Amino acid sequence: MLNNPLVKKSLSKIVEKEHEENLKRRFKEYYPDDETPEGIDNLIRALNLPKEDIEYIANDIQETVEKTIIPIIKALMDGIETDEDIAEKTKIKLNIVRKILYKLYDLKIANYKRSKDPETQWFTYSWKFDEEELIRQINAEGEEELNELNEDLKNEENNMFFVCPLGHVRYNFDEASDEEFLCVCGEELQFQDNTDRIKQIKKDIKLIKSDLNSFNKKLKKK
């Protein structure tokens, strides 16, 4: 189940959050008087990040999910319970194992029990992975994404769109006529054929549906 693209997508939230915090700090340095945007995509746009930086972030997210987070979850699913045993089994540094465990805990997909060793008085944390919760979250995220895409599709199918040839704005018919079919830059707005956009949305919907189906089908087979 951990190889399903929806699982990877859901787990990438963990790494995305870190990049988002970094980008927010960068934004505040550059534009101390502006309101900091929320969400990694909006930050990338607002900072006008070069292609190399965007690629670096995407690679880092993918690598951390595949080489760090998934192996740690696998170890938990195999019944390994303590951070030290997980670090030994996966060869991932103990401080990183700990960091990821607490991130999984924040997402409510892992939890721990604390117990005191009667002799040494030390606390031991036994960790467990909550597979049910991850499955629930993946289905909920998939449904939410499908709802958004269906809204987009309806909006594209039921409207005509007009754009500035220089890329400044995209308006539906009512918005465009309010502006007398002129962009703020003075250019005349042009009708935009959105057939390809509609095709793309339909493709995206189909893909998510089939990912969700195969994800849930594989679970039933177990």
Ligand SMILES: [Zn+2]
């Ligand atoms: Zn314009």
